[in-house]
Amino acid sequence: MTPPLIQLVDIPQRGDARGGLSVVELGGALPFPVRRVYWIHGTAPGVSRGFHAHKQLRQLCVCVAGSVRLSLFDGRREESVVLDSNSQGLLIGPGLWREMHDFSPGSVLMVFADAEYDEADYIRSKEAFIESTHAG
């Protein structure tokens, strides 16, 4: 059986009557130590982002406000998921072409990554990505 491309992890919720509190920590929702966090916010209407793969990088994506649709493609199969919850994160390993679509107004997509930014880790051409998945 082929494993699903979409790997969701549960994010523990520690909220109470005062409001929500979501926890992402190593050994909990996070299978790797975090070296970088960034978030995508204020996305203009109709904008799609991503359109790249990473050679090594591992990421956990959490839509902490609003919603976004994220699609993953491994060179053969494409699967997509709508992220719209603080209690669920999407793990994205290396070798997956990702696209982000349908950002809702005011949405915030937080990304935890296991390495610092490195442009050399990106594959930004879909053709080159597909070729890399057929190599070896």
Ligand code: TYD
């Ligand atoms: P990029 O990863 O291409 O955005 P997306 O895939 O979400 O559309 O990043 C956009 C720009 O920001 C690009 O010039 C690289 C820069 N950037 C950094 O400098 N550091 C970072 O951690 C990230 C994610 C991007």
